[in-house]
Amino acid sequence: MATSDSEVDVVIVGGGFAGVTAARELSARGRRAVLVEARDRLGGRTYTKDHDGHPMEFGGTWVHPLQPHVWSEIDRYDVETETFPVLEGLRQAVVSDGRVVDLSDDDAARALEAFDAFCAPGTTLFPEPFSETLGPDPDGLGDRSLREQLATFKAEPELRDWVEAMCCLTAFGPLDQSGVTEVFRAYALAGHSAEQFAASLSATKLVKGTRELIDSIAGQATLADIRLSSPVRRVIQTDGGVRVELESGEAVSAPTGLIALPMNVLNSVEFEPGLSEIKRTASADRHAGAGMKCFVRVKGDIGNLSIVAPEAQAVNFLVTYDHGPEGSWLIVFSANPKKLQMTKFDDVQGLQTALQPLLPGVEVESIVGWDWSNDPLALGTWCIYRPGQLAKVLPDLRTTEGRLFFAGSDSASTWRGFIDGAIESGYRSARDIDSYLTS
Ligand SMILES: Cc1cc2nc3c(=O)[nH]c(=O)nc-3n(C[C@H](O)[C@H](O)[C@H](O)COP(=O)(O)OP(=O)(O)OC[C@H]3O[C@@H](n4cnc5c(N)ncnc54)[C@H](O)[C@@H]3O)c2cc1C
Incomplete structure (x- = not known):
């Protein structure tokens, strides 16, 4: 079955911050879009999930006033932010030479x-x-x-x-x-x-989660038809337009297409004609971001702490999310999950062993999170280019091919790899598509 809506100006593939921002910006310009998203939710590599009474962020979390695009969206929708981790009584430490060394303010x-x-x-x-x-x-x-x-x-x-x-x-x-x-x-x-670098990585988050922000943006994409659970299989360009075929057998056609997919999954969609060699190679090589972030329930009150560790350790960062006498929640990051030697994503025993060098004696009760690197719709975490990739792939990744435009945090100009970069690319691509359709 094909959607033959002659009013549609663009088909947007991917409903992360890049695709959704583009949909809103196109609406503001009077352009109609159909946005097709494979998941049953918007947000992509941001994912606010309610668990144990908390809005937990399984993906992108922290924002900062030095990130102009996301900050202006926060302001626009009056989204509430908070300092996190809480600084009061925060114990900071680093694992060095196998020991946990507490850090004074000095x-x-x-x-x-x-x-x-x-x-x-x-x-x-x-x-x-x-x-x-x-x-x-x-x-x-x-x-x-x-x-x-x-x-x-x-x-x-x-x-x-x-x-x-x-x-x-x-x-x-x-x-x-x-x-x-x-x-x-x-x-x-x-x-x-x-100091500002550290703050931009982890000092301010959204009280109700990134879900509130993406829903606010989507709410103003008034001319966009947003279709969830609609994985795309093939994108075909003809002289007159773009035809996007879904796994379901349906198809959507429009004069232009916007590909707002992660760089690592570009090759999992079939393009006719094929994408540039640089795009295909970049997607096959992937960027290097492949860590694991999870929320870990541990026994007892572990207090408010933030501990970092070098690459020799399987866990490189843990921070208290919530704590009390009945138990605590930690957020745990591993830059190289292979070192965790966990048999599966929620392997309690494996993570408990990996945490000992940072938090001796800690007892893990449960683990929740999302395995982004093995998620076929992400195949990685945030975009970190490999040595040499910056010069080789960045300009091409967002270069228009015929009637196909490209957006995404992985090819943003400035805060690439951050939510900010995704929003920036949404602004830019909507502007470019509008000019193309006008000319
Ligand atoms: C664990 C983790 C922690 C992070 N922490 C932070 C942070 O603290 N601060 C920060 O600013 N950033 C952070 N990031 C990065 C940030 O979340 C991303 O850079 C940004 O959200 C990417 O947005 P995007 O729209 O470019 O891509 P995505 O969010 O990946 O959106 C692409 C969309 O395309 C969809 N898709 C894929 N294949 C298909 C298909 N075949 N058909 C249809 N749809 C498809 C996907 O489901 C997805 O919704 C983090 C990311 C991760 C994974």
Whole structure:
């Protein structure tokens, strides 16, 4: 069965922040869209799930005022934000040389200074981070991995391990597969400040979850027909338009198409004619973001704490989500889940073992979350380019091919890999499609 709505201007494939923002922006321009999303919900790699009385974020969570696109959306819909983790009584520590070392406020300040020193070589690479123009790269940083860069970095052991843990948290993938440019870029976007960099990674979240924000944006996509549970199988371009075929056998046609899929899943849709070689290669190689984030229920009151650990550890970050005498919830991040040696995503015993170096004696009761790397609609977490990928794939990933436009956080100009980048790409693609249809 085919939808032959001659009024439709664009078919949008993918209902994450990029696709949904584009749908709203097109509506504002009087353009009609059909948005097809494979899941039974919007939000993609953001996913607010109610569990044990909490709106838990299984995917994207933190936002920051230095991220202009997402912050303006928060303001526009009057979405309530909160500081998280709660700073009052927060115990901070780093695992170094197999020991948990508590950090005083002075130690934490020295750790930030060490991170400034680590990022100093990248300062010239991103002189104007919001303009995307790359600076000179005489030392070949563009091809260097985080692991290689860390090998050149000298500091006291605890500070070095703290810096390495921050690299694990930013990359959320193995450090030898993650480009050093990715940390340097985010650092530059945060005003070349380690303090603001750390804050943009994890200091402010939405009280009711990202779900409230995406629902607000979707609510104003008034001219868009949003169809959930509609996985796309094939996208065909003809001289007169774009035909999007669904797994169900239905098809939607329009003069233009917007592909708002994760870079890693581009190849799981069939395109006729095929996409550019760079897009296909990027999707086959994938970006390096492949970590695991989960919420972990543990026995007893563990207090308010934030502990980071370098790559030698299977767990690289844990932070208290909620605590009380009846038990506590932790948010746990592993940049390299293979090290966890968990037999399945909710393997309580496996995670309990992995947590011991950070929280000796901790007893895990249950685990909830989402296995993004094995989710066929994501095949990874947030976008962290591999060494060399930045220059090779970024411009092409969002280059229009015939009547097909491309959006997504994975190819954003500025806060790539963040919710902000997805929204930015939604603005841009809607503008481009509108101009194309007008011309
Ligand atoms: C664990 C985790 C933690 C994160 N933490 C943060 C954070 O704290 N702050 C932050 O800013 N960002 C964070 N991010 C990154 C952020 O969530 C993403 O960069 C952003 O949400 C991506 O939006 P998008 O619209 O580009 O892509 P997506 O959200 O991936 O949207 C793409 C959509 O396409 C759909 N799709 C896939 N295949 C098909 C198909 N064949 N047919 C139809 N639809 C299809 C998918 O279901 C999905 O809904 C995190 C991500 C993860 C995974």
